[in-house]
Amino acid sequence: MVGWLQDTVAIVTGGGSGLGRALTERFVAEGAKVGVLEKSPEKLAKLEADLGDAVVAVQGDVTSYADNVRVVTETVERFGRLDTFVGNAAIWDFSTKLVDMPESTLDKLFDEMFHVNVKGYLLGARAAVHELVKTGGSVIFTLSNAAYYPGGGGPLYTASKHAVMGLVKELAFEFAPKVRVNGVAPGGMITDLRGPGALGLDEVTIASVPLGDLAKLCSPLGVLPEPADYTGHYVLLASKKNSSTATGTVINCDGGLGVRGLAEVAGGLDL
Ligand SMILES: NC(=O)c1ccc[n+]([C@@H]2O[C@H](COP(=O)([O-])OP(=O)(O)OC[C@H]3O[C@@H](n4cnc5c(N)ncnc54)[C@H](O)[C@@H]3O)[C@@H](O)[C@H]2O)c1
Incomplete structure (x- = not known):
C-alpha cells in the first residue's frame, strides 16, 4: 500500500526520543525520508x-541557526528535496510557578526556555523555507495543551507555547501561497522531556510526573496517550493531497481538555 507521504522528505527536530522519534518512525512508515536535528x-x-x-541524523542544537541550516543542507543533499519541516524539540518548565523561580536565575531561565521553544522553531522555519517553496511544502510545529490553557506548565512553558500559536498564524500569512504552516497540540505523554538547566532540571524527565493519574482526573478521554497516538495528525497536515486547504491552523488533540467545562469527568456519558 502506498503511504500518505510516499516519496516526500521531512525534517523533524528533536527526533531522538518521545514524540519526535515516533514521528520519524511514522513518516518513514508512510513512505518518507527524514532528516533529524537532535542534540543527543x-x-x-x-x-x-x-x-x-x-534517515539522515544531524547532531546539533535548534537554538543555533547554523545547525538548522546544516540539517536542511544535509537532508536535501542526501534525499534531493524537502517537503515538510517539523519543529518539535522543546523543554518543559516542570510547572515552576513565577514566585518559585529564584530571582538570580530569571534572565537565564527565560532565555533558555524561549530560545529552545520559540527561537528554535523560528530559526528552523527560516532555514527551511526556500527549499519548501520549491516543493510547495509545509511547516508543522508541535504545540501543547499549554498553548490553550494554564496549568500544563508554569508561565514560561505556557507563554512559549502560546508564542508558537502566534508563529503558526504569522508564518502561515507570510509564507502563503506557496508554503502552508500549521501546528499540532498534543496533551500529556510519557517521554524523555527535560527541564531547563537554569533550574537544574536538565537531567530530570517528565516520566517522573504521574501523568497517568492526571489524565484520569482531567482528560475526558481518560487515557494517557503514547507518542505514536499523536502522529496521525502530523501525517494529515504533511500530506498535500489530504490537507491542501489547511494553513494557519492547529489540531488540538489533547484528549478533550477544552470541552471539560465545569462538569466532573466522572459524571460523563454512561451508556
Ligand atoms: N511529553 C508531554 O507530556 C508533552 C505534552 C505536550 C506537548 N509536548 C511537546 O512535544 C514535543 C516533543 O517533546 P517530547 O515530550 O517528545 O520530549 P523528548 O525530550 O522526549 O523529545 C524532545 C527531543 O528534543 C531534543 N532536544 C531538546 N532540546 C534540544 C535542542 N536545544 N536542540 C536539539 N534537540 C533538542 C531532546 O534531546 C529530545 O530527544 C515538545 O515540543 C513538547 O513541548 C510534550
Whole structure:
C-alpha cells in the first residue's frame, strides 16, 4: 500500500526520543525520508541503527541557526528535496510557578526556555523555507495543551507555547501561497522531556510526573496517550493531497481538555 507521504522528505527536530522519534518512525512508515536535528548523539546513534538509510541524523542544537541550516543542507543533499519541516524539540518548565523561580536565575531561565521553544522553531522555519517553496511544502510545529490553557506548565512553558500559536498564524500569512504552516497540540505523554538547566532540571524527565493519574482526573478521554497516538495528525497536515486547504491552523488533540467545562469527568456519558 502506498503511504500518505510516499516519496516526500521531512525534517523533524528533536527526533531522538518521545514524540519526535515516533514521528520519524511514522513518516518513514508512510513512505518518507527524514532528516533529524537532535542534540543527543546517543539518541541519534540509536535512530540510525534502527532506521538506517531512511534517515539522515544531524547532531546539533535548534537554538543555533547554523545547525538548522546544516540539517536542511544535509537532508536535501542526501534525499534531493524537502517537503515538510517539523519543529518539535522543546523543554518543559516542570510547572515552576513565577514566585518559585529564584530571582538570580530569571534572565537565564527565560532565555533558555524561549530560545529552545520559540527561537528554535523560528530559526528552523527560516532555514527551511526556500527549499519548501520549491516543493510547495509545509511547516508543522508541535504545540501543547499549554498553548490553550494554564496549568500544563508554569508561565514560561505556557507563554512559549502560546508564542508558537502566534508563529503558526504569522508564518502561515507570510509564507502563503506557496508554503502552508500549521501546528499540532498534543496533551500529556510519557517521554524523555527535560527541564531547563537554569533550574537544574536538565537531567530530570517528565516520566517522573504521574501523568497517568492526571489524565484520569482531567482528560475526558481518560487515557494517557503514547507518542505514536499523536502522529496521525502530523501525517494529515504533511500530506498535500489530504490537507491542501489547511494553513494557519492547529489540531488540538489533547484528549478533550477544552470541552471539560465545569462538569466532573466522572459524571460523563454512561451508556
Ligand atoms: N511529553 C508531554 O507530556 C508533552 C505534552 C505536550 C506537548 N509536548 C511537546 O512535544 C514535543 C516533543 O517533546 P517530547 O515530550 O517528545 O520530549 P523528548 O525530550 O522526549 O523529545 C524532545 C527531543 O528534543 C531534543 N532536544 C531538546 N532540546 C534540544 C535542542 N536545544 N536542540 C536539539 N534537540 C533538542 C531532546 O534531546 C529530545 O530527544 C515538545 O515540543 C513538547 O513541548 C510534550
